[in-house]
Amino acid sequence: MISESSLADLRARNPVSDVAGKWVSLRRGSRKGRLIGPCPLHSPDPHAKDSTAFECWGDGWVCARCQDGGDVIRLVQLRERLGFREAVDWLGGAQETDPAEDERRARAAAERKAADDAKNAAFREAERKRCWEFWQGAGPLAGTPVEAYLREIRRVDWPDGAALRAHPAMPYLEHGQDEAGRTSWRLLHEGPAMLAAIAGPDGRMAGLHITWIDLDAPKGKLALVHPTTGEKLPAKKVRGSLAGGRIELLRAASPCRLFIGEGIETVLTVFTALRAAGRCLDGTAMWTSISLGNLAGKAADHSRVPHPSERTPAGRVKQVPGPEPDMDSAAVPVPDSVMDLRLLGDGDSDPFTTRLTMARAERRHMRQGRRVATCWPPAGHDFNSMVVA
Ligand SMILES: [Zn+2]
Known part of the structure; x- marks a missing residue:
């Protein structure tokens, strides 16, 4: 039996980015502290520059293609086809740890988590406020492209009081980070959109579901292409939670x-x-x-x-x-x-x-x-x- 603290120590000595970085070329992702790139498990080209399937951070990883993820031990198990014990040995083996050091590490992890939680809560609250402002900038569907989209293209009607509004010029923004690691937003498109208010578990507005409309496009939905990557972007987005x-x-x-x-x-x-x-x-x-x-x-x-x-x-x-x-x-x-x-x-x-x-x-x-x-x-x-x- 390997103790939880010596496993934590093994993970701390082997950050996922270092271990995965031996197999594939990773680059900085749009989320802070995260690296993305080809996947050590499935990607045919370990140095592909446009691959975004694999994402890792200090002690975890996920792959969207493999639909798998976990800690560094799991990554080694899958990549090298090893059992749990063998993967631990592959990473240098479990070592007995000092209880005082364990406690210090647990405290530091709890502090990091509390700081992350506070930051996420602040981001969610700011996003909720932005959603509310977009909602205030939108109005009834009658006479807008949203009405034409629903009635003529989707052939549906909507109930009085439905949580739907039409925004005349809704920005389509890409959320990223600038070189200094600060949050940045890039405007990719601006145009008419159907806004639907998402009521959270407490009944307050928690976010928005947005559908950008282009009545000339197939099915009436915006067909947007990313200006640098050429990737097709979805016409629907959720902001907030x-x-x-x-x-x-x-x-x-x-x-x-x-x-x-x-x-x-x-x-x-x-x-x-x-x-x-x-x-x-x-x-x-x-x-x-x-x-x-x-x-x-x-x-x-x-x-x-x-x-x-x-x-x-x-x-x-x-x-x-x-x-x-x-x-x-x-x-x-x-x-x-x-x-x-x-x-x-x-x-x-x-x-x-x-x-x-x-x-x-x-x-x-x-x-x-x-x-x-x-x-x-x-x-x-x-x-x-x-x-x-
Ligand atoms: Zn994968």
Whole structure:
């Protein structure tokens, strides 16, 4: 058994950037204290200048392609195909540590964490204020390109009181750092956008979901290309914080029925269809969770399921998050008054993973006396693609 303190000591002697830096060329990332570059596990060219899949910091790493991450020991295990003990030896072996030194190190780590937390909280609060200012600079949808986008291109209507506004000239900003390590913002585009207010768990505005509109582009959404990298940029962005938040499209004070879907257009499609069918929507609320992860929350640690066909770039069976929810993770809170919860599935992403996520969402939000059901569009579709097709 190797003690936690000697493992901490081993990690401190072997920063991930030093170890990974022997295998690949890393460069400074846009987030402070982080290095990015090709991945030691999957990248064919260890010196590729444009690779951003792998990111590491003092004692951790993640790879977006491998969908893996952890500490330096895990990196060595995967790269060198070693067991845990062998990886520890590979890194120089565990050494007995001095209790006084352990305590000093634990204190320093706690102080660093407290400072980081304070800085993150200050950034979130500043971002929330900026979101509020953008929201104040936006107005009703009628007569704007946002109205044309929803009505003519997506063929949907929206409820009175929906948390949606149109901004005439919303800046599209890239968040980065200048040479001195200070936060910088670069303006990539400015134009009409649909703003949707994200209500946080406490009901206050926590952020904004933004969709830039270009009525001449396919599907009416801005097709923006990064001016230096040439990479296609998404027409939708979230600013501020999303965790545990929701966008309220159809509001009800103490709803007994609640529909939740991932996308604004999906939920508006269902709203438009139900209203056209003359269905009574009293006591019904309709929200979007912005992402399926935010609908279902994280999976419990032990809940992982092997994917039937997908493999990691290293050729191993991919493990995907399973159906057991981690109730401590953030997700959309469903009001106690809801007796009938309808989750709107999405047929256009990987069906296996999506079904697991929806099963997790059902378990998470199940209560005694509440009916929870997922509605699915036909394979390969979302609800909106059925009406615009
Ligand atoms: Zn990788």
